[in-house]
Each structure stands twice: as structure tokens, then as C-alpha cells.
Amino acid sequence: MPNTKRRRLFEIAATTVAVTLGATALAACGSEDDGDAQSGPVSLTYWTWTPGMDKVVDLWNKGPGKKEQITVTVKKQASGDTLVTKILTAHKAGKAPDLVQAEYQALPTLVSNDALADISGEVGDAKGKFAEGVWQQTTLGTDAVYAVPQDIGPMMFYYREDLFKKYDLTVPMTWDEFAETARKLKKASPDTDLTTFSANDSGLFAGLAQQAGAKWWTTEGDKWKVGIDDAATQKVAKFWGDLVEEGAIDNQPMYTPAWNKALNTGKQIAWVSAVWAPGTLSTAAPDTKGKWAMAPLPQWSGSENVTGSWGGSSTAVTTDSGNKEAAAKFAAWLNTDGEALNALAKESGIYPASTSAQLSGAFTTPPDYFSNQADFYTQAAEIANTTAPSAWGPNVNVAYTSFKDAFGAAAKNKSDFTAALKTMQDDTVADMKKQGFEVAE
Amino acid sequence: MTSTARRKSYGVKGAPYGFLIPASILFVLFFALPIGYAIWLSFRKVQVSGLGLGAGARKEVWAGLENYTDAFTDSELLDGALRVLGYGCIVVPVMLGLALLFALMLDSEKVRLAPFSRLAIFLPYAIPGVVAALLWGFLYLPDVSPFYFVLDKLGLPQPDLLDGGPLFLALSNIAVWGGTGFNMIVIYTSLQSIPAEVYEAAKLDGATPLQIALKIKIPMVAPSLVLTFFFSIIATLQVFSEPTTLKPLTNSVSTTWSPLMKVYQDAFGKGDIHAAAAQATIIALATLLLSFGFLRAANRRNKRDVSQGVAR
Known part of the structure; x- marks a missing residue:
């Protein structure tokens, strides 16, 4: 146990060093004239896809915002994937909104396009409110701060408690046990699957690889190193590929009407997901409310205790904003103020990145769907604390698209997942080289 | 002055x-x-x-021609074009064949409930493509489709429509369902403008309704057929919303299934507007070449027919 702990610390240190090397350039350019000395009423625009955000922002506009004469207007956006391109396009015209919501993996892309402002001066104090691994994603390991963490998605294992009992299954503690559980279930009930390998959400696979210790993007001096095809990820790909190939689990995508039905009727009895799963399950499988339970993610070895993250986003201030200071003030309030976080939990159903909020307010009682598991959020907070550090690069979008196509085809044909992983690595490196990034072989 | x-x-x-x-x-x-x-x-x-x-x-x-050479050497774009070609080979003949058939049937003298039938056939065209694709997508998914339920109860085989060859049929079906009505109206309108004397003369000469349809009606609506064919080719080359809507339902539709999806993916997925612009230019030129090539070929034939008619 102490051994693994030390290894994790070493890993965190290694990424931090790696990203810091790339950061000197960033720090140098952070000294633009900010020109927000102006006083008087300020109005800000905020691009976000979080549902119910307008209600949370109303609290600001009627409360602290009114006092400081800072009004925020929400412009609702579709989702994270396309928003990055939209922000970059707007930034090209010098017309990006003051505030944007950005997924953690999109931050390097946005920073490398010089779209996000360094707000370390305004929000630096907030650092203590977040877990180190979470905060590190918004600094990219530098002295600068490019965003304030909003929500996180530590990964967990969800299963049908009643059906596990019925089929005489135990909750898997390791991935080996997970595979055994899948096989045992197939034998007991050939029409039932433990779960499916879905290729339509790259974040799931990225989180699983992260748990295994993968570092997809690191820097070596002036060069990027792409480690998508590294040993850790290969292990994850082979594990799921083998399960699909032998037919121990299903290979159909998630989030389809068929998937909803499989969950709702007990045709699939477990789901590797993240802390936000109760929301998804309550719409996908409404009839099975109260029959599910949550457990930590299976581990690669019995002595480990680590999870990946799937999802999560932050609030950032753009370089185009004429009122960076005011915008940063709002971003800090939104993600650290108790009232704001309570409202975010209630109106938007997010799981806060702020550690103190993870056990207060809305999170003192389990989600409605999991009313049978009283300590849901206590466990969730403990699991969140074991999140492995992440290593995002400047073209996550390309890797993600490549994943969907390569793994989608491999899942369909039940063919070699490690070959698909190689494709993903090659596509990502080729794109970086084409753009002119220096890539270490 | x-x-x-x-x-x-x-x-x-x-x-x-x-x-x-x-x-x-x-x-x-x-x-x-x-x-x-x-x-x-x-x-x-x-x-x-x-x-x-x-x-x-x-x-x-x-970049010079780099984006263009990349596009031409990118097998994904070519594969996409081939997929769309296969799709077009199903959609265009079936859709126009049905449209012509329905138009002729509605135009025949014995038809009953013509206004109702016309509306019923046309109605799917009024349904937005994305909605239609979603609707059909649900019907194609074995676990939720009522068709599969019935097939299952009857003990009949249940093909997976969202995979391999059947996927082309599934996608084509959406386009045919949505597009037949519009094309039918175009052909029907042109049938209506044929003067009644022509039919009278034909009947006096002893022509059967089938002969009238084949020898008089179809040749006289040839210009509308050319027009609908022209529209259909363009619509086929631009297919985007149907496969994009079906994509989340299956592993078989990639993010670059059709050339336009590749353009969209490059522009909004990868954020490479330059590559996307080059591909869009290529697709526009190909569409122009194909559709106008077809128009010219059709016009030449028309002229030849006319001049032969005069000579006779």
C-alpha cells in the first residue's frame, strides 16, 4: 500500500515536471495589458451547456453581482465537443464571450490557441478548495491559472444489486474478477450481459486508461510525446477487446433506445460510469430505481486504489474579454461559494469539484435514484479523492474522433482492439505533425 | 442637342x-x-x-495545393464517396421509379380518393430529415422496434438493418420515404398540363391506358423526369443528416461515412477549417460536374429526338 502511494506521488510529480517544461513559454505571454481598470456597471456573456445555469446566474445577478454591478448573461450552448471549435472561431474574430465552460481535456487546445486568459491573480486563492489533481488540470502545471474547476466525474462501478444476488455474483474488486463475473453471468443467463463496450464516448475509455496509469500526452523538452499506444492503455484495450471477442459482454453503443431498454429490463446489469450516473440512469432505466448500487471501480491489482475521471468541466475567462477581473470574480464565486454550489447541485445536478461542497448541502443525502444507498456521496467523495492525474494534449479532439471510428469498427467486427489503439495513436501523431508540432518518436 | x-x-x-x-x-x-x-x-x-x-x-x-493532395490521398474521403455512390444507386432509381408510378396512377382516370392519396404520399416530405431519420432509427433498432417484435412472434428471421449491406437499404429507405412525394408532385403537375386532346386522339386510335402511359405520358413528362433526376443526384451527393442521426445508434456508421460528414468532422471535430474548405471545394466541383454533365447529356438526347422527329 505505501508502495503504490509513493508511485502515485511520483507520477504526479512527473506530469507536473513534464507540463512545467512547456509552461515557461506560457508564462511569458501572460503579461498582456488587461485594461480592466474601468469601474461602473459591467455586463458579461457566459457560454455554457449546463442545464439550469441561468437560474444559478440569477442568484449572482440579484446578489453579489448587483452589489458589484457585474451582470452575467448566459448563452446556452449545445455541448463540450463542438463548443471548443465555436470558441476558437469566435476568438479568431476577437469576439469570444467573456466566460466559457470548458471540459478539462479541452483546456490545452484552448490555451495553445491563446484563447484563455491567465486569471491566477484573481482566483489563485481558490486553489485550496480543490483536490490537487483537479486544480493541476486548470494550471497545466504552470504558475498560470486558466480556469476554475466546476464539476468532476470520478469513475465508479454501478450494478443491479438484486440481479447480482439472483445470479449469485459478487461485486468485482479487480478487473480480473470483473471478467470472471461477466463470464459467470453469461453461463448463468446467456441472454444477459454484464455490460457493453461502447465506442461512442471516448471519455469513458480515456478515464479507464487514466486509471491504468496511462499518460497520453507528455512533453519532452520542446517536443510532445504521445503515449496513447502505451503499455497501460494497451492493457485496457486488450482487456475489453478480449471480453467483446469472446462474447462475454455486449458490443453495442450506449445512449441508444436499445441500451436504455437493456438497462431498464435487466438485460444489462452493470455499468462502468462516473458520479453523474444516477441522472443518466433515472432517465434510461426509470423502472429499476432503488435496485442499483454503486461501488468503487475494479482495480488492476488488489493493492491499488485509484480511479479515472470521465467528464467534468471548468469555467474559464477568455483573452477577448474586456473585463477579465470581473469575469474571474464571477468564475470564482460560481465554483467556490456555498450558495452557488448548492444551486448548481440542485438546478443542474452537477457533482462539484470543490471538495468542501462534495459533502454539504445537496450531497448530505443520496440521490433520489439511489435512496437505498445512504452513504452514496460519502463514498463518492472518498473515491473522488483517489482520482489519477490526467495528461491532456493539444489535439484531444482528434484522438477522440479516431477512437470512435477505430474502436467502433473493432467492436462491431469483434476484432483486435490493440490494432484500433495503434490507429488512434497514429492518427493523433500524424495530426500533430501535420499541424507542425514537434513530436518525439 | x-x-x-x-x-x-x-x-x-x-x-x-x-x-x-x-x-x-x-x-x-x-x-x-x-x-x-x-x-x-x-x-x-x-x-x-x-x-x-x-x-x-x-x-x-x-499551403498551396497541400490540402487538396491530402484530400485526394485520404482514403476516407474516397471511401465515403464510394459509399454515397452505392447509396445513390439505390435511392435515385427507386425513388424516381416510385414517384413516376404514383404520379401515373394518380393521373389515371379511374383513381379514387386522389386528393387524399396525393397528400398522403406527399406528407413525409414535410417531415424534417432529422426527425424522419430518428423515427426510422427507432424502427431499425431490434430491441425497441415493433417490427422486430412482430417478426419475433412470427418466428421469422430478424436481420440487423444497421450493419453492412442492409445499412445501405436502411439509409436509402429513409431518403425514398421522404423524397418520393416531392418528386411525385413535380411529375404529376407536369402530367396535368398535357392537353386532354392528346389523350382523346390516342383513345380514338384505340390505345389502351397502359399504352397511353408508356407511349404518351412518360415521353411528355421527360423534362420533369430530367429535373427530378438532377435534384436527386445533388441531394444524394449532399447526404448528411440521415447517417449523422443514425450514427449514435450503431457502430457501423463512422464519423466520416459520407464526404460531407468528413468535411463537418474536419471543420468542427478537428478544428481544421483549411482541410475542410479544400474538401468542400472538391465536393462542390464534383457535384457541379456530375449534375451538369447529366443535364448536358439529357439535353443532347432531347435535341436529337426533336431533330429526328422533324426529319421524319
């Missing part, structure tokens, strides 16, 4: 150009300029230096 006359004639001469100005301005602003800009973008690219971090790390530079 002479000078006023000249001025006057000059004014009259200039009038047509004056009338053209509003249209020309709109054409330039909303058509020529965006196209020109897209073409300009297609010859450029973003060059990153070093780690690509920081303000000056990204520059837009001249």
Missing part, C-alpha cells in the same frame, strides 16, 4: 445595369465572397511551432 441625345441614349443603355445592381450586390455578398473566402482558406493552413503553446505559436501560412 447632340450631347443631350447622347446622354439620353447612355441613360437608357445603362438602365439594365442599374436594375442588375441589387441582385449583383447580393450575389457578391452572399455567394461569390463566401465561396471565394472558402477557396482562399483551402490554400492555407495553420503552422504550429515547437510545443504550440503561447501566443505566437500558431501562424496561418500558405
Whole structure:
């Protein structure tokens, strides 16, 4: 146990060093004239896809915002994937909104396009409110701060408690046990699957690889190193590929009407997901409310205790904003103020990145769907604390698209997942080289 | 005297150009300029230096034909074009065949409930493509489709429509379902404009309804058939919303299934507007070539028919 702990610390240190090397350039350019000395009423625009955000922002506009004469207007956006391109396009015209919501993996892309402002001066104090691994994603390991963490998605294992009992299954503690559980279930009930390998959400696979210790993007001096095809990820790909190939689990995508039905009727009895799963399950499988339970993610070895993250986003201030200071003030309030976080939990159903909020307010009682598991959020907070550090690069979008196509085809044909992983690595490196990034072989 | 006359004639001469100005301005602003800009973008690219971090790390530079050679050597674009070709080979003949058949049936004298049938066949066209694709997508998914339920109860085989060859049929079916009505109306309208005397003469000569349909009606609506064919080719080459809507339901539709999906993916997934602009230009040129090539071929045949008719 102490051994693994030390290894994790070493890993965190290694990424931090790696990203810091790339950061000197960033720090140098952070000294633009900010020109927000102006006083008087300020109005800000905020691009976000979080549902119910307008209600949370109303609290600001009627409360602290009114006092400081800072009004925020929400412009609702579709989702994270396309928003990055939209922000970059707007930034090209010098017309990006003051505030944007950005997924953690999109931050390097946005920073490398010089779209996000360094707000370390305004929000630096907030650092203590977040877990180190979470905060590190918004600094990219530098002295600068490019965003304030909003929500996180530590990964967990969800299963049908009643059906596990019925089929005489135990909750898997390791991935080996997970595979055994899948096989045992197939034998007991050939029409039932433990779960499916879905290729339509790259974040799931990225989180699983992260748990295994993968570092997809690191820097070596002036060069990027792409480690998508590294040993850790290969292990994850082979594990799921083998399960699909032998037919121990299903290979159909998630989030389809068929998937909803499989969950709702007990045709699939477990789901590797993240802390936000109760929301998804309550719409996908409404009839099975109260029959599910949550457990930590299976581990690669019995002595480990680590999870990946799937999802999560932050609030950032753009370089185009004429009122960076005011915008940063709002971003800090939104993600650290108790009232704001309570409202975010209630109106938007997010799981806060702020550690103190993870056990207060809305999170003192389990989600409605999991009313049978009283300590849901206590466990969730403990699991969140074991999140492995992440290593995002400047073209996550390309890797993600490549994943969907390569793994989608491999899942369909039940063919070699490690070959698909190689494709993903090659596509990502080729794109970086084409753009002119220096890539270490 | 002479000078006023000249001025006057000059004014009259200039009038047509004056009338053209509003249209020309709109054409330039909303058509020529965006196209020109897209073409300009297609010859450029973003060059990153070093780690690509920081303000000056990204520059837009001249790329020459690089984006075009990349597009032509990218097997995904070609594969997409082939997939769309296969899709078009099903959609166009089936859709136009059905449209013609329905139009002829509605135009026949014995038809009952014509207004109702016309509306019923046309109605799917009024349903947005995305909605139609979603609707059919649900019907194709074995676990939720009522069709599969019935097939299962009858003990019949249940093919997976969202995989391999059947996927083409599944996608084509959506297009045929949605497009037949529109094409039928175009052909039907042109059938209605055929003078009644022609039919009377044919009947006096002893022609059967089938003969009238084959020998009189179809040749006389040939121009509408050409027109609908022309529209269908363009619509096929631009297929986007149906496969995009079905994509989340199956592993078989990739993010670059059709050429336009590849353009969208490059522009909004990868954020490479330059590659996307080059591909869009290629697709536009191919569409232009194919559709106008077809129009010219059709016109030439028409002219030949006319001149033969005169000679006879």
C-alpha cells in the first residue's frame, strides 16, 4: 500500500515536471495589458451547456453581482465537443464571450490557441478548495491559472444489486474478477450481459486508461510525446477487446433506445460510469430505481486504489474579454461559494469539484435514484479523492474522433482492439505533425 | 442637342445595369465572397511551432495545393464517396421509379380518393430529415422496434438493418420515404398540363391506358423526369443528416461515412477549417460536374429526338 502511494506521488510529480517544461513559454505571454481598470456597471456573456445555469446566474445577478454591478448573461450552448471549435472561431474574430465552460481535456487546445486568459491573480486563492489533481488540470502545471474547476466525474462501478444476488455474483474488486463475473453471468443467463463496450464516448475509455496509469500526452523538452499506444492503455484495450471477442459482454453503443431498454429490463446489469450516473440512469432505466448500487471501480491489482475521471468541466475567462477581473470574480464565486454550489447541485445536478461542497448541502443525502444507498456521496467523495492525474494534449479532439471510428469498427467486427489503439495513436501523431508540432518518436 | 441625345441614349443603355445592381450586390455578398473566402482558406493552413503553446505559436501560412493532395490521398474521403455512390444507386432509381408510378396512377382516370392519396404520399416530405431519420432509427433498432417484435412472434428471421449491406437499404429507405412525394408532385403537375386532346386522339386510335402511359405520358413528362433526376443526384451527393442521426445508434456508421460528414468532422471535430474548405471545394466541383454533365447529356438526347422527329 505505501508502495503504490509513493508511485502515485511520483507520477504526479512527473506530469507536473513534464507540463512545467512547456509552461515557461506560457508564462511569458501572460503579461498582456488587461485594461480592466474601468469601474461602473459591467455586463458579461457566459457560454455554457449546463442545464439550469441561468437560474444559478440569477442568484449572482440579484446578489453579489448587483452589489458589484457585474451582470452575467448566459448563452446556452449545445455541448463540450463542438463548443471548443465555436470558441476558437469566435476568438479568431476577437469576439469570444467573456466566460466559457470548458471540459478539462479541452483546456490545452484552448490555451495553445491563446484563447484563455491567465486569471491566477484573481482566483489563485481558490486553489485550496480543490483536490490537487483537479486544480493541476486548470494550471497545466504552470504558475498560470486558466480556469476554475466546476464539476468532476470520478469513475465508479454501478450494478443491479438484486440481479447480482439472483445470479449469485459478487461485486468485482479487480478487473480480473470483473471478467470472471461477466463470464459467470453469461453461463448463468446467456441472454444477459454484464455490460457493453461502447465506442461512442471516448471519455469513458480515456478515464479507464487514466486509471491504468496511462499518460497520453507528455512533453519532452520542446517536443510532445504521445503515449496513447502505451503499455497501460494497451492493457485496457486488450482487456475489453478480449471480453467483446469472446462474447462475454455486449458490443453495442450506449445512449441508444436499445441500451436504455437493456438497462431498464435487466438485460444489462452493470455499468462502468462516473458520479453523474444516477441522472443518466433515472432517465434510461426509470423502472429499476432503488435496485442499483454503486461501488468503487475494479482495480488492476488488489493493492491499488485509484480511479479515472470521465467528464467534468471548468469555467474559464477568455483573452477577448474586456473585463477579465470581473469575469474571474464571477468564475470564482460560481465554483467556490456555498450558495452557488448548492444551486448548481440542485438546478443542474452537477457533482462539484470543490471538495468542501462534495459533502454539504445537496450531497448530505443520496440521490433520489439511489435512496437505498445512504452513504452514496460519502463514498463518492472518498473515491473522488483517489482520482489519477490526467495528461491532456493539444489535439484531444482528434484522438477522440479516431477512437470512435477505430474502436467502433473493432467492436462491431469483434476484432483486435490493440490494432484500433495503434490507429488512434497514429492518427493523433500524424495530426500533430501535420499541424507542425514537434513530436518525439 | 447632340450631347443631350447622347446622354439620353447612355441613360437608357445603362438602365439594365442599374436594375442588375441589387441582385449583383447580393450575389457578391452572399455567394461569390463566401465561396471565394472558402477557396482562399483551402490554400492555407495553420503552422504550429515547437510545443504550440503561447501566443505566437500558431501562424496561418500558405499551403498551396497541400490540402487538396491530402484530400485526394485520404482514403476516407474516397471511401465515403464510394459509399454515397452505392447509396445513390439505390435511392435515385427507386425513388424516381416510385414517384413516376404514383404520379401515373394518380393521373389515371379511374383513381379514387386522389386528393387524399396525393397528400398522403406527399406528407413525409414535410417531415424534417432529422426527425424522419430518428423515427426510422427507432424502427431499425431490434430491441425497441415493433417490427422486430412482430417478426419475433412470427418466428421469422430478424436481420440487423444497421450493419453492412442492409445499412445501405436502411439509409436509402429513409431518403425514398421522404423524397418520393416531392418528386411525385413535380411529375404529376407536369402530367396535368398535357392537353386532354392528346389523350382523346390516342383513345380514338384505340390505345389502351397502359399504352397511353408508356407511349404518351412518360415521353411528355421527360423534362420533369430530367429535373427530378438532377435534384436527386445533388441531394444524394449532399447526404448528411440521415447517417449523422443514425450514427449514435450503431457502430457501423463512422464519423466520416459520407464526404460531407468528413468535411463537418474536419471543420468542427478537428478544428481544421483549411482541410475542410479544400474538401468542400472538391465536393462542390464534383457535384457541379456530375449534375451538369447529366443535364448536358439529357439535353443532347432531347435535341436529337426533336431533330429526328422533324426529319421524319
